[in-house]
Amino acid sequence: MMTRIVKDPIERRQEIVEAARDLFDRQGYRNTTIADVMDHLGIAKGTIYHYFKSKEELLEAVIEMTVDESIEQMRRLVDEMEGSALEKFRRLVEAGRMADEHDDILDHLHQPGNVGMHTQLLMAVIAKQAPLYAELIRQGCEEGVFQVEHPLETAEFVLIGVQFLTDMGIYPWAEEDLMRRAMAIPAMVEAQLNAPAGSFNFLIEQL
Amino acid sequence: MMTRIVKDPIERRQEIVEAARDLFDRQGYRNTTIADVMDHLGIAKGTIYHYFKSKEELLEAVIEMTVDESIEQMRRLVDEMEGSALEKFRRLVEAGRMADEHDDILDHLHQPGNVGMHTQLLMAVIAKQAPLYAELIRQGCEEGVFQVEHPLETAEFVLIGVQFLTDMGIYPWAEEDLMRRAMAIPAMVEAQLNAPAGSFNFLIEQL
DNA sequence: GTTAACCGACCGACCGTCGGTCGGTGAGTA
DNA sequence: TACTCACCGACCGACGGTCGGTCGGTTAAC
Numbered sequence: 192m193m194t195r196i197v198k199d200p201i202e203r204r205q206e207i208v209e210a211a212r213d214l215f216d217r218q219g220y221r222n223t224t225i226a227d228v229m230d231h232l233g234i235a236k237g238t239i240y241h242y243f244k245s246k247e248e249l250l251e252a253v254i255e256m257t258v259d260e261s262i263e264q265m266r267r268l269v270d271e272m273e274g275s276a277l278e279k280f281r282r283l284v285e286a287g288r289m290a291d292e293h294d295d296i297l298d299h300l301h302q303p304g305n306v307g308m309h310t311q312l313l314m315a316v317i318a319k320q321a322p323l324y325a326e327l328i329r330q331g332c333e334e335g336v337f338q339v340e341h342p343l344e345t346a347e348f349v350l351i352g353v354q355f356l357t358d359m360g361i362y363p364w365a366e367e368d369l370m371r372r373a374m375a376i377p378a379m380v381e382a383q384l385n386a387p388a389g390s391f392n393f394l395i396e397q398l
Numbered sequence: 399m400m401t402r403i404v405k406d407p408i409e410r411r412q413e414i415v416e417a418a419r420d421l422f423d424r425q426g427y428r429n430t431t432i433a434d435v436m437d438h439l440g441i442a443k444g445t446i447y448h449y450f451k452s453k454e455e456l457l458e459a460v461i462e463m464t465v466d467e468s469i470e471q472m473r474r475l476v477d478e479m480e481g482s483a484l485e486k487f488r489r490l491v492e493a494g495r496m497a498d499e500h501d502d503i504l505d506h507l508h509q510p511g512n513v514g515m516h517t518q519l520l521m522a523v524i525a526k527q528a529p530l531y532a533e534l535i536r537q538g539c540e541e542g543v544f545q546v547e548h549p550l551e552t553a554e555f556v557l558i559g560v561q562f563l564t565d566m567g568i569y570p571w572a573e574e575d576l577m578r579r580a581m582a583i584p585a586m587v588e589a590q591l592n593a594p595a596g597s598f599n600f601l602i603e604q605l
Numbered sequence: 606g607t608t609a610a611c612c613g614a615c616c617g618a619c620c621g622t623c624g625g626t627c628g629g630t631g632a633g634t635a
Numbered sequence: 636t637a638c639t640c641a642c643c644g645a646c647c648g649a650c651g652g653t654c655g656g657t658c659g660g661t662t663a664a665c
Binding site: 606607608609610611612613614615616617618619620621622623624625626627628629630631632633634635 | 636637638639640641642643644645646647648649650651652653654655656657658659660661662663664665
């Protein structure tokens, strides 16, 4: 029998979520069993179910943690940024992409059966990012480079469009579909924000 | 032992897909077992797996069938429509909404655990609807009411934005979030298409 | 006789449960 | 201060039950 180790509940919970994230990340949610998480931490199954009432609830905790971390650093960035709206835009997008690549959770989420989780994660991220972008849109309007009626809604609209059209894994797009959209995105964003032609070319140049 | 009934494979496959659709619709994909489908049709498990190699593949067939039916009638409508681009737009949107309400699949799809199926269905519908809308956008450009660079991509972009921001069930939006977005949508669509102010007010007036 | 549609007993991977155990903590006592 | 003892809840892990999927065999059809 395993020696019993008691820890601070907060810490233990954290441990479990982190281990789960690692595993979900590497092998996918579906292919990761509760037993995997147990073994990885050297704890019993009952312990996990003491903190989470289902495997799915554990996944939600993982998502929440991931989203919060990603948003946290974007918010810090926004607070300390200086410059024109367009310049800030460019840097925020870049930061967002960095975050995406860091958690390859998104990549491994592309397994069949994970579409639901994938969608929920994307929507959660978008819902939290939108206010940050909305702020930049307002600044852009004041500067005169943008002209939009509903900053927050426009931020949501654009983020959703870009994410879902770009993201493979939700729908099995052909490579050429993704390509053709990527090329069209700058122009569409400009139209949406009433921004000068070419001002969002950095969206594809950065790739 | 059950008496063996042999049917035309095409017909049998159809039967299975329809039964599965009913059940997925009513109780959700996850809460529906293969046994449910079997019992509902009075066939053996092996028969189902003779036609579909996994439960997930069966889901794909259900989605494909649903989407094809909905698109079929929209395409017929487009072919026989006459009038200005804006007028056609109005009627296509209306038809799309009718289709949505007809299959209450979308309604019952709002159960937890159905987000994946819901998303896939929406994306599939959008992928097929986009070309229809793109055609109207091109006509609008010729008429001079719209001005867009990439008709197909713009159609995709707008459809995704509208569907995902409007649709509850994918993400637990508050009622007020949905409201505030609904009000902003006409202006955002107009911006994207470079259409005259107010020309898309019908999107909310129809509600 | 050959094909393939169809059957259903069986398998095994996993999630989640539940009765029970043991470490920590703090109030009571001396 | 030192000791103890009752209680809480963190922790354990064998086991139950569900379900997706398999496979050898059977039967209708041509």
